[in-house]
Amino acid sequence: MSIRLYDTDARQVRDFVPLVPGCVSIYLCGATVQAAPHIGHIRSGLNFDIMQRWFAYRGYQVTFARNVTDIDDKVIAKERQLGTPWWQIAYANERAFNDGYSVLGCLPPTVEPRATGHIPEMIEMMQVLIAKGHAYEADGNVYFDVKSFPDYLSLSNQKLENLRQPEGEGETGKRDSRDFAMWKTAKPGEPSWSTPWGNGRPGWHLECSAMAHKYLGSSFDIHGGGLDLIFPHHENEIAQSKAYGDGFANFWVHNAWVTMSGEKMSKSLGNSVLVSEMVQRWRPIVLRYYLGAPHYRSMIEYSEESLREAEAGFGRIEGFVQRVVERCGPVEAAAEVPPAFAEAMDDDLGVPQALAIVHTAVRQGNSALTADDKESAVARLAEVRAMLGVLGLDPLDPQWSGADHGEDLHGVVDSLVRLVLDQRQAARARKDFATADAIRDQLGLAGLAIEDTPSGARWTINNQ
Numbered sequence: 001m002s003i004r005l006y007d008t009d010a011r012q013v014r015d016f017v018p019l020v021p022g023c024v025s026i027y028l029c030g031a032t033v034q035a036a037p038h039i040g041h042i043r044s045g046l047n048f049d050i051m052q053r054w055f056a057y058r059g060y061q062v063t064f065a066r067n068v069t070d071i072d073d074k075v076i077a078k079e080r081q082l083g084t085p086w087w088q089i090a091y092a093n094e095r096a097f098n099d100g101y102s103v104l105g106c107l108p109p110t111v112e113p114r115a116t117g118h119i120p121e122m123i124e125m126m127q128v129l130i131a132k133g134h135a136y137e138a139d140g141n142v143y144f145d146v147k148s149f150p151d152y153l154s155l156s157n158q159k160l161e162n163l164r165q166p167e168g169e170g171e172t173g174k175r176d177s178r179d180f181a182m183w184k185t186a187k188p189g190e191p192s193w194s195t196p197w198g199n200g201r202p203g204w205h206l207e208c209s210a211m212a213h214k215y216l217g218s219s220f221d222i223h224g225g226g227l228d229l230i231f232p233h234h235e236n237e238i239a240q241s242k243a244y245g246d247g248f249a250n251f252w253v254h255n256a257w258v259t260m261s262g263e264k265m266s267k268s269l270g271n272s273v274l275v276s277e278m279v280q281r282w283r284p285i286v287l288r289y290y291l292g293a294p295h296y297r298s299m300i301e302y303s304e305e306s307l308r309e310a311e312a313g314f315g316r317i318e319g320f321v322q323r324v325v326e327r328c329g330p331v332e333a334a335a336e337v338p339p340a341f342a343e344a345m346d347d348d349l350g351v352p353q354a355l356a357i358v359h360t361a362v363r364q365g366n367s368a369l370t371a372d373d374k375e376s377a378v379a380r381l382a383e384v385r386a387m388l389g390v391l392g393l394d395p396l397d398p399q400w401s402g403a404d405h406g407e408d409l410h411g412v413v414d415s416l417v418r419l420v421l422d423q424r425q426a427a428r429a430r431k432d433f434a435t436a437d438a439i440r441d442q443l444g445l446a447g448l449a450i451e452d453t454p455s456g457a458r459w460t461i462n463n464q
Helices: 039-057 075-082 086-103 115-131 204-216 226-246 274-282 283-293 304-328 337-344 351-370 374-391 409-429 433-445
Strands: 004-009 012-017 024-032 059-068 135-139 141-144 179-186 199-202 217-227 249-256 258-260 448-452 457-462
Touching: 004 086, 004 258, 024 039, 024 086, 024 179, 024 204, 024 258, 039 059, 039 086, 039 179, 039 217, 039 249, 039 258, 039 274, 039 283, 039 374, 059 086, 059 115, 059 204, 075 086, 086 274, 115 135, 115 141, 115 179, 115 199, 115 204, 115 226, 141 226, 179 226, 204 226, 204 258, 217 226, 226 249, 226 283, 226 374, 274 283, 304 374, 304 457, 337 351, 337 374, 351 374, 409 433, 409 457, 433 448
Parallel strands: 024 059, 024 217, 217 249
Antiparallel strands: 004 012, 135 141, 141 179, 179 199, 448 457
16 A cells, blocks of 8 residues: 555645655755744654654655744844844754754754755745746835736635735735735844845745755655645745746645644743643653644644543553563564554554554553463564654664663663662561552652562653
8 A cells, every 4th residue: 555645735635656756855844943842833843753754664765854944023023022133042942943853752854954044045036936927026025926826825725805915014015915025125123135136034935935946856745834834834835936937845744733722832822831841741752652643634632631641551552561571571673564553654644543553462462461472472562663663652762761871860760769669679578568558659759650560660750
């Protein structure tokens, strides 16, 4: 079965056929770095991380471009608010985004270009569009003439006569109020770059068209982003790029939001939960499971209860992995995932169905352990590790286990907890159950859950 993806433009699931056999090119609209990331921001990066992992598993050579919008109205507004240079704000938050991607186990992109590094490409694109009659200059601004592009709004399925796009600050000289700015004339105190039309700075939409063309060529396979980017951002990208002469994206893939009380998580609404705060309260692998387990096109309604459910769900998987390793020793991942798992992932990245296969294998493995059938338990763990590896959730991977860090904090804590557990075991051996229970309760108050197994006590962090 070939990989199938929901194409927003076609409004249906389509068979994926790469433009270049054996290769896949993906452009993801990345961060606008006016503030640190919340979990809604990182969900998009995580969903497309799973996508690139699955393409790689299926044997494709993946080129993954994820941009950084480091100059924007929001970045400039933050400069005014904080009295800090715009570039300092942008760079600090770019690093915060990369820390967020990294702590949740996202693979780095092939390239991560910044908007400010591609001004020459933007100027060249505007010059061509003006020469073709698709754009015009007015008062130092450069606008795209939306009426010159008959397919405008086809992605969002809107009608031009119903569209109202009020002028932004300083956007003067428009022929039509619905025309959008590709370049904005310089304002006092704002950053600017020299162009044939005077000093100014790029509009948001032009940046991605220029960077996608530079790194992925005139046509590429998949353009991704959140649902909120369909209009105006992606509509305007399509208009600019296709009017320029590019074929642009063959598939449009959009992830849904993380919501709170039914509203999209947003800094401007004051309902966001920062990644840096969340990973202090929840293990990053649990947070990845929480954000990655739902289908990428399904909304996630944030709540502490749903996070606890995710923790319990992943805990069942992790507990099985640990029990097999304790009883049978290290187990390598299988070379291939089970066919049912592959079928689920091929069908529009069906992670919920794929995880159901994982949990089935875990139940079968636990039953094998109960029956002392070590061979079957090891076989199930090999399958589970292969499946979790594709999802970036293998607890034995060095990313999560700390196996590549000899001084990892987890190892230090484990040594200390083991000393206490030895005291508890000694108390149980002398039938001093009151002391043993008191030690367990104290560890519980410290946030540790203790499980007694045939091979001894095991501890995990308990966030409940």
